[in-house]
Amino acid sequence: MTLPAMIADLESEQDSLDQIVADLESSRWLLATESPTWTIADQISHLQFFDERAALALSDPEAFVLDRKRIIAAAPHDLSVDLGRQVSAAELLQAWRNSRRSLIHAASIVDPTVRVPWYGPSMAVKSFLTARLMECWAHGEDVASAVSMHRQPTSRLKHVAHIGVGARAFSLMINQLPEDSRSIRVELSAPDGELWTWGDELSDQRVTGEAIDFCLVVTQRKALHQSQLTVMGDAATSWMEIAQAFAGAPTRKT
Secondary structure (H helix, E strand, O other): OOHHHHHHHHHHHHHHHHHHHOOOOHHHHHOEOOOOOOEHHHHHHHHHHHHHHHHHHHHOHHHHHHHHHHHHHHOOOOHHHOHHHOOOHHHHHHHHHHHHHHHHHHHHHOOOOOEEOOOOOOEEHHHHHHHHHHHHHHHHHHHHHHOOOOOOOOOOHHHHHHHHHHOHHHHHHHOOOOOOOOOOEEEEEOOOOOEEEEOOOOOOOEEEEEHHHHHHHHOOOOOHHHOOOEEEOHHHHHHHHHOOOOOOOOOOOO
């Protein structure tokens, strides 16, 4: 996929979530979501905060590194939800729109060969934007669930699935499990019926099922036992039980 196509998919994912919250009454922004203690406002505030920092990482890496030190120093306080708890729903929505426009603009003019700093290892530009799309989609699922809305899966799920597959080694590492170099065959049915695949087709370690199920598991919006995924082999099982596509300390959906 080209960088412009990746940017277009990220923008489409952001727009999809915007359509859910744009017409919500202010009181509904305080609805609880499945993320412990977080409201819809907290979810959008979190996205606004990190879209703003993503734009900074792309446009001014040195300033981002300084800002990163400030954020790390504030731990365990979560700065990402502060704005959403201080301003109105309308102001928060506008702030998120401004941040994501800045991100899209920065992505459209950045040198595509650079490495982008973040809170873990630096990333290639397309991988960086894939991670932003994954986070927008996952938090969008939280928001949609809170307002009892079903979102129709799209082909953009392939980005989420791809980063989920790629994060296998990271998932094992943060859970203090040993490295496992065995190939795992992942076969997922896309929303349009296409088959998405990763890994050695002859491997006896396999994960198969619907792409939406896989994406919900690797973003920990659904526990493995709550999914309809078929998992074969000890390596595949060990991974999928703790799979985590996002950065940070290990968490577990139960």
